Amino acid sequence: MRQAPEPVHVIKERRDKALAALVEGVPYIRTLGVSFDRRGDELTAVLNYDEKLIGNPMLPALHGGATASFLEVCAIMELSFHLLWDEVESGRLDADSLTPDTLPRLPKTIDFTVDYLRSGLPRDAYARARVNRSGRRYASVHVEAWQDNRERLFAQATGHFLMPERP
């Protein structure tokens, strides 16, 4: 006898709750106005346009610092969400009772290099991160950001991260 698969809404709710707990724990994500779209375990970060993200108002263009922050937020969330995904999907953590104290510790940035390819336009931006290597202690992550066209990146970044101690 095979066990009946979990109802789809139960799975979705668990995963969305896990993501929301992570995102809501970080004040700077709200300050920037970043949200996340989830498809299975794939995340797309969205930088919701706001006038405060502008650098040079004469152009106008997104501030390089806003772009760098957006890419770093995206990279850290990608790493953290995958740590949390394993804990929640295996049942070791309950998605209903996640607090900043029960969530896995966040990775720490060692270095982060941003490549500004073209100026950021005053509209929403999107980013996806790819974990190129994730060992027990160190991870290397690449992030790509675009606006209108997925093939026309306006910025990309590579960063190294110190992973939290795992039990």
Place this chain on the structure above:
Amino acid sequence: MRTTSQTTASGKGAIARQFIEALPFSKALQMRLDEFGDGLAVISMPYDTRLVGDPRTNVIHGGAVSALMDTCGGAAVMGHPDAVLPTATIDLRIDYMRPATPGDRITARAHCYHVTRSVAFVRAEAFDADDTRPVAAATGAFTVTRNEVAP
């Protein structure tokens, strides 16, 4: 937004201060231009709970430090005698040496140490209240618009 070669250092400084402190994102992070001129810039920002990146430690997010470094690097370029406002970042690398102490003001010091016809090279460091141990270090390349002297 063009300045001429006749512009005095203090005149350029006043324009730069106004320009940098009016950038909406720099304003949102409450950045303040403390020193400016001759390829050097010092910009600081106060600790703010809205910038926290790790709720367990209340340490501010690396991205906020990057934003400060980027602004300060750009200001150092604008302060270079050969450059004209404004500039754009080509690339910026940040090394995070230690977490900034929660509650402390963060101060970035940037030096534009070389300028070619079209590129400016910058090194920067960021400190919290302890100015002997940097929180982060950065190296960057920025675009340059030359301060052309009319023939």
